[in-house]
Amino acid sequence: MTLSPDLFGPSAAPAQVIRKYYATEMAVERTRLLYQGSLLPTLLMLVNGLVCAWLLWNPKQYLLDSIWLVWLLALVALRVIQVAAFDSAMPSRQAQPIWRRMFLLGSAISGLTLATAAIALVPADSFMQQAWVFGLIGAATLSASVAYAVSLPAFLSFAVPCLVPVILSLFWNGTAQQQGWGVLGLILLGSLSLVAWQVNRLIQRGLLRRFQNHALIEHLQQAQQRSEQLNQDLVREVEQRRQVEQELREAQIGLQDRVAQRSQELDAASLALNKSEARLAMALQASELGLWDWNLQTDEVHHTQLKELFGLEPEYVTAMLSHLKPRLHPDDLPLLKRALVEHLKGRSEDYQVEYRVRHGDGHWVWIEDRGRAVERAPNGRVTRMLGTRRDISADKALEEQQRLASTVFEAASEGIVILDPNYALIAVNQAFSRVTGFEIEDMLGRNVVELPSSRDARRHFPVIRQALLSHGTWQGELVETRKNGELYPQWLQLNVVRDARGHVSHIVGFFADLSARRESEERMRYLTHYDELTGLANRSLFRERLREAHQRVRQGGRSLALLHINLDRFKLLNDSLGHEVADQLLQKMSRRLINALPEADTIARLSGDEFAVLFDAYGNLSSLARVATRLLAKLRVPVTVEGHELVVSASMGVSLLPDNAREISALVSQSNMAMQHAKHLGGNNFQFYTDSLQASTLERLQLENHLRKAIDERQLTVFYQPKLCLVTGKLNAAEALIRWEHPQWGMVPPGDFIGLAEETGLIVPLGEFVLRQACWQACEWQRQGLAPIRVSVNLSVHQLRQGKLVSLVRQVLEETGLDPQYLELELTESQLLDSVEHIIATFQQLRDLGVKLAIDDFGTGYSSLSYLKRIPVDYVKIDQTFIRGLGQGREDAAITRAIIAMAHGLALKVVAEGVEDQQQLDFLRAECCDEVQGYLISRPMEAHGLAELLRKNADFP
Ligand code: C2E
Numbered sequence: 003m004t005l006s007p008d009l010f011g012p013s014a015a016p017a018q019v020i021r022k023y024y025a026t027e028m029a030v031e032r033t034r035l036l037y038q039g040s041l042l043p044t045l046l047m048l049v050n051g052l053v054c055a056w057l058l059w060n061p062k063q064y065l066l067d068s069i070w071l072v073w074l075l076a077l078v079a080l081r082v083i084q085v086a087a088f089d090s091a092m093p094s095r096q097a098q099p100i101w102r103r104m105f106l107l108g109s110a111i112s113g114l115t116l117a118t119a120a121i122a123l124v125p126a127d128s129f130m131q132q133a134w135v136f137g138l139i140g141a142a143t144l145s146a147s148v149a150y151a152v153s154l155p156a157f158l159s160f161a162v163p164c165l166v167p168v169i170l171s172l173f174w175n176g177t178a179q180q181q182g183w184g185v186l187g188l189i190l191l192g193s194l195s196l197v198a199w200q201v202n203r204l205i206q207r208g209l210l211r212r213f214q215n216h217a218l219i220e221h222l223q224q225a226q227q228r229s230e231q232l233n234q235d236l237v238r239e240v241e242q243r244r245q246v247e248q249e250l251r252e253a254q255i256g257l258q259d260r261v262a263q264r265s266q267e268l269d270a271a272s273l274a275l276n277k278s279e280a281r282l283a284m285a286l287q288a289s290e291l292g293l294w295d296w297n298l299q300t301d302e303v304h305h306t307q308l309k310e311l312f313g314l315e316p317e318y319v320t321a322m323l324s325h326l327k328p329r330l331h332p333d334d335l336p337l338l339k340r341a342l343v344e345h346l347k348g349r350s351e352d353y354q355v356e357y358r359v360r361h362g363d364g365h366w367v368w369i370e371d372r373g374r375a376v377e378r379a380p381n382g383r384v385t386r387m388l389g390t391r392r393d394i395s396a397d398k399a400l401e402e403q404q405r406l407a408s409t410v411f412e413a414a415s416e417g418i419v420i421l422d423p424n425y426a427l428i429a430v431n432q433a434f435s436r437v438t439g440f441e442i443e444d445m446l447g448r449n450v451v452e453l454p455s456s457r458d459a460r461r462h463f464p465v466i467r468q469a470l471l472s473h474g475t476w477q478g479e480l481v482e483t484r485k486n487g488e489l490y491p492q493w494l495q496l497n498v499v500r501d502a503r504g505h506v507s508h509i510v511g512f513f514a515d516l517s518a519r520r521e522s523e524e525r526m527r528y529l530t531h532y533d534e535l536t537g538l539a540n541r542s543l544f545r546e547r548l549r550e551a552h553q554r555v556r557q558g559g560r561s562l563a564l565l566h567i568n569l570d571r572f573k574l575l576n577d578s579l580g581h582e583v584a585d586q587l588l589q590k591m592s593r594r595l596i597n598a599l600p601e602a603d604t605i606a607r608l609s610g611d612e613f614a615v616l617f618d619a620y621g622n623l624s625s626l627a628r629v630a631t632r633l634l635a636k637l638r639v640p641v642t643v644e645g646h647e648l649v650v651s652a653s654m655g656v657s658l659l660p661d662n663a664r665e666i667s668a669l670v671s672q673s674n675m676a677m678q679h680a681k682h683l684g685g686n687n688f689q690f691y692t693d694s695l696q697a698s699t700l701e702r703l704q705l706e707n708h709l710r711k712a713i714d715e716r717q718l719t720v721f722y723q724p725k726l727c728l729v730t731g732k733l734n735a736a737e738a739l740i741r742w743e744h745p746q747w748g749m750v751p752p753g754d755f756i757g758l759a760e761e762t763g764l765i766v767p768l769g770e771f772v773l774r775q776a777c778w779q780a781c782e783w784q785r786q787g788l789a790p791i792r793v794s795v796n797l798s799v800h801q802l803r804q805g806k807l808v809s810l811v812r813q814v815l816e817e818t819g820l821d822p823q824y825l826e827l828e829l830t831e832s833q834l835l836d837s838v839e840h841i842i843a844t845f846q847q848l849r850d851l852g853v854k855l856a857i858d859d860f861g862t863g864y865s866s867l868s869y870l871k872r873i874p875v876d877y878v879k880i881d882q883t884f885i886r887g888l889g890q891g892r893e894d895a896a897i898t899r900a901i902i903a904m905a906h907g908l909a910l911k912v913v914a915e916g917v918e919d920q921q922q923l924d925f926l927r928a929e930c931c932d933e934v935q936g937y938l939i940s941r942p943m944e945a946h947g948l949a950e951l952l953r954k955n956a957d958f959p
């Protein structure tokens with residue numbers, strides 16, 4: 003503790019400091035000393051006054067003496083009262099200056115009172131009296147002066163009024179004696195003052211010391227008090243400390259106890275934890291669960307069972323996203339993401355998802371992943387997740403297998419029933435109710451022997467049960483009843499299923515409705531021998547019959563004829579009218595075949611529109627020819643199919659065994675060859691196979707090769723046959739006709755190779771050549787200064803089918819620079835039938851180019867007139883056959899007339915071709931035919947020849 007600096011206070015300070023510090027207290031003390039000391043001088047003054055009064059009593063001046071005496075008494079009384087009053091006053095009031103001033107006033111008055119006695123009452127002449135009085139007054143003055151010396155002002159306030167007036171009056175009156183008293187008085191004053199000064203100094207010093215001591219004591223007391231206080235504080239503090247120390251000690255002991263207890267508990271807990279950890283590890287191991295602990299902030303993951311689950315080494319898997327995520331199956335990633343986000347956002351209690359992961363050795367493993375957020379940041383973000391992963395591949399496979407099994411169960415076409423050991427129905431599949439007609443719900447739980455659908459099974463039940471008991475299986479055919487009462491053959495197979503202990507747990511039954519199979523077996527039997535569409539024998543039955551017939555021929559020396567029939571232009575019909583119509587047509591034709599050939603051994607449909615007829619033991623060739631002719635006529639009779647009136651002809655080839663062939667295969671190919679020949683001859687005829695036919699087939703093959711070469715080697719040229727306009731009488735057009743100049747064979751007519759070119763596709767480059775040549779030639783004639791004429795080019799339907807015709811025509815017109823109105827394209831009427839819609843569209847596009855279009859050989863194609871209206875054409879060319887017949891009969895003339903009238907009615911121009919004589923020309927002119935073409939005008943000729951002709955271009959017949 004620190005001692006306050008004022009501990010030593012004023013005591014340590016010099017006297018003047020003390021004086022100054024205690025000035026007020028010293029002044030009060032001095033006043034108190036004045037009052038205390040004044041009682042004795044006052045009494046002495048009273049006694050001396052009374053003695054003086056007695057000494058000076060003089061009847062002459064009693065008044066004066068009495069007044070003075072009374073005054074003196076009163077004064078003494080007043081001063082005693084004053085002292086008493088001071089004594090009884092409170093020390094605080096005693097300090098008031100009024101008391102000092104009152105004292106000074108009292109002492110001054112006392113002095114003056116004594117002086118008055120000395121001056122006024124002492125007789126000037128009585129020395130004795132003077133000596134007494136001056137002596138008494140002097141004594142009183144002396145005692146008072148000593149008593150008042152405490153305070154110099156008090157001393158002076160008494161001494162000066164008491165002595166100075168007396169001394170002055172003594173010197174003033176002037177007698178020597180008196181002056182001697184005066185000197186005495188002076189000396190007295192002087193010595194009194196000295197004494198008073200001395201006394202005052204002593205008192206002053208005593209007072210000072212008293213105060214110093216007082217201050218010191220006070221100070222010491224304070225210091226003591228303070229030290230006592232300090233001591234007390236110290237004791238208290240020590241006590242407190244001791245208490246705290248005690249408490250601390252107690253607390254420490256408690257703490258030690260608790261620590262000991264806690265560490266004991268911890269030991270126990272960690273022991274338990276170790277045990278439970280070991281248990282957990284064992285449980286995890288046993289459950290094959292991989293435990294994962296994922297820090298989402300660092301992506302760090304702790305994962306157990308990695309090797310077992312994923313075939314991965316644990317040290318390579320430390321991060322979830324970078325090490326495990328890439329192994330996920332891409333299809334499962336969205337699902338996983340969704341589940342994780344749901345959980346992280348707090349929308350799902352648990353995170354649980356199944357997905358595939360690529361195992362270390364490459365195969366996919368199905369994993370069930372479950373987890374939960376266990377730690378979150380203050381902002382709610384998940385920072386840690388814990389969970390488990392389990393390989394559920396086996397479960398999945400099982401699930402898949404079960405699903406498959408149940409699908410098979412439900413989807414099986416056979417009825418399946420599952421029975422308990424007492425033959426009560428546990429489960430049946432869809433096929434069961436489909437076959438029996440009973441609802442599944444109505445069947446379940448019922449005993450099989452009670453079922454209304456198993457009447458026959460009931461009859462056989464003892465046998466069945468015995469077989470199941472002894473062999474575990476039974477199968478057989480039953481005739482059962484459907485819900486609607488219908489009977490059906492059923493194939494039932496029953497198998498016993500035993501549990502692990504060998505007891506019968508289930509009986510599984512499979513049954514098939516045999517009625518459909520019976521039907522289909524019937525049908526198959528039929529189909530394997532007969533054509534479904536026509537009911538005729540099919541190829542396989544035909545072969546069989548052919549073999550049998552061949553056998554008979556060999557044994558019996560008889561002969562056999564094979565008739566191969568193919569419908570003409572059937573493909574065209576099929577394409578243009580559709581399969582439906584074509585099928586109906588085939589059926590009708592088949593019926594005609596059957597009706598027309600009652601003597602035929604077998605009539606078969608080999609394929610499409612190909613038929614074969616077998617005549618076992620035919621009479622002779624001429625009867626065979628008669629049969630064929632009759633058949634052709636019957637087939638050609640117009641037939642109506644779905645509103646279309648059609649005329650269908652056929653081509654037939656006949657081959658004979660043993661006349662032509664020895665083996666069946668040769669017989670078939672020969673009849674086919676003969677049929678092809680009939681087709682080449684234009685169809686609607688029959689041909690017998692001859693050896694020369696074999697040769698001509700070879701010829702065709704040769705021809706094809708030559709034609710290919712001809713195109714490459716430029717053996718083809720174009721001839722032009724002019725057309726005469728009957729209105730102007732001028733040659734206004736020419737038809738381009740192909741010519742083949744063969745180096746060895748000479749000129750080959752187009753009729754010999756156009757068909758072949760069409761069959762082989764060579765018609766496309768051939769047609770392009772003619773088109774380009776004709777356009778170029780038309781321009782060339784113009785360049786030679788001839789009047790422009792129209793060139794017409796023949797088209798094949800193959801060119802149209804290719805789909806490039808319009809662009810080809812546009813390109814050729816551009817290349818040659820021919821005005822499109824001078825190009826005409828001809829297509830034969832029969833070819834028009836081929837996909838009409840396409841032809842109409844193509845023709846429209848060609849017309850849009852400005853090109854003219856013509857229907858060639860009109861009248862031969864049996865097309866209905868309605869086609870003509872729909873197809874955008876400009877010219878109709880009447881077929882040569884009608885023109886040729888003009889001179890012979892009325893029929894052709896009528897047809898020609900009708901065609902002209904009809905074409906004109908449709909605003910089309912008419913061209914007649916094959917005009918060879920004047921008579922024909924006259925007829926045509928009379929019928930207002932627009933143009934004519936034929937040998938009468940000109941034969942087809944080379945370009946320069948026609949140029950000559952055009953130059954003349956006048957005066958035709
Ligand atoms: P088509 O288009 O009907 O041609 C008319 C045929 O009649 C030509 O025979 C022609 O020489 C012949 N002819 C013309 N006037 C008379 C006559 O007064 N009396 C007789 N008896 N015949 C006459 P050609 O040149 O032998 O052509 C035969 C067929 O070959 C053509 O018949 C045509 O269908 C086809 N053809 C010719 N050139 C081509 C061609 O460049 N392309 C195509 N696709 N076919 C062509």
Ligand code: CA
Pocket residue numbers: 737796828858
């Ligand atoms: Ca033509």
Ligand code: CA
Pocket residue numbers: 858859879881882915
């Ligand atoms: Ca023609």
